Amino acid sequence: MNRDLRFIYSELSEIIKTEKDSKKAIAKTRPLLDELIATRLVDEKFLRPISRRPAAYLVHRPPDRSYSVISMVWGATQAFPIHDHLSWGLIGVYQNAIREERYERLDDGSNEGYAEIKEAGATDFREGQILEEGLVFDEVHRNDIHRILNPTGKPSVSIHILASDLGMKQRHQYDPVNRTVKKFVSGYDDPDGRIEGRIVAGNDASQIISAAPYATLDTRGMVCPYPTIHTVAKLEEIGKGGVLEVLTDSEDSAYDEIPAKLKSKGLEFVVLELPAGFWKVLVRR
Numbered sequence: 001m002n003r004d005l006r007f008i009y010s011e012l013s014e015i016i017k018t019e020k021d022s023k024k025a026i027a028k029t030r031p032l033l034d035e036l037i038a039t040r041l042v043d044e045k046f047l048r049p050i051s052r053r054p055a056a057y058l059v060h061r062p063p064d065r066s067y068s069v070i071s072m073v074w075g076a077t078q079a080f081p082i083h084d085h086l087s088w089g090l091i092g093v094y095q096n097a098i099r100e101e102r103y104e105r106l107d108d109g110s111n112e113g114y115a116e117i118k119e120a121g122a123t124d125f126r127e128g129q130i131l132e133e134g135l136v137f138d139e140v141h142r143n144d145i146h147r148i149l150n151p152t153g154k155p156s157v158s159i160h161i162l163a164s165d166l167g168m169k170q171r172h173q174y175d176p177v178n179r180t181v182k183k184f185v186s187g188y189d190d191p192d193g194r195i196e197g198r199i200v201a202g203n204d205a206s207q208i209i210s211a212a213p214y215a216t217l218d219t220r221g222m223v224c225p226y227p228t229i230h231t232v233a234k235l236e237e238i239g240k241g242g243v244l245e246v247l248t249d250s251e252d253s254a255y256d257e258i259p260a261k262l263k264s265k266g267l268e269f270v271v272l273e274l275p276a277g278f279w280k281v282l283v284r285r
């Protein structure tokens, strides 16, 4: 990591630690993002598009996970689902252009899983411009419901600084046509291209992703908490240092139950969301 990046990251840590007013924190973070973009400090490997959907690479996250710097790479006309952040953030256009569509929530949030939203405006941002997100913190009538898309015919890159480990955070995804809201974890893509899916939970995944698993446990079809119970039992059969691979199609098991159990045991693990629509857990005994 070069000297300038180290400076930016240590300034960011300081802002997150000391500035609890989100408006002021955003104002202090803005010049750091300006500098990151102007000096072209983002490594090439975080600028590569992937074919079917926008890529989200984790560029930096401090050990305490108090913030994240994410590079999103948008293929021509690609869009992200409508979502919220539940934390403040800034998005700077690093290459080409992006569009932000903002949404307003109309219902009172009393009906679980139901949400009525309507578009409240769209703005285009070009290279070097910065947009700010999430100044209001109201559980239902949030002002951070939005989506980003690439309205152009060539790839775009945006750099996001968020006051949370955004890719691992459970937040909400909205569907305006079916009027639904659901939990979602956006995850991070692997810039080294070793996996097809996204990392949605776990500790530092670099080593465990490339390890050959000792055994595979397929719990697909089982509901929570059975995938967790079977995972714990199967781990008993594996020697220390061996890697167990677990497949599950239970969202609660993948996002909550299995990670909580493995964390409580102090084990190294990663949860990947696979394009086929289920999750793979890799855990080292």
Ligand SMILES: [Fe+2]
Residues within 6 Å of the ligand: 083, 084, 085, 146, 147, 148
């Ligand atoms: Fe967003």
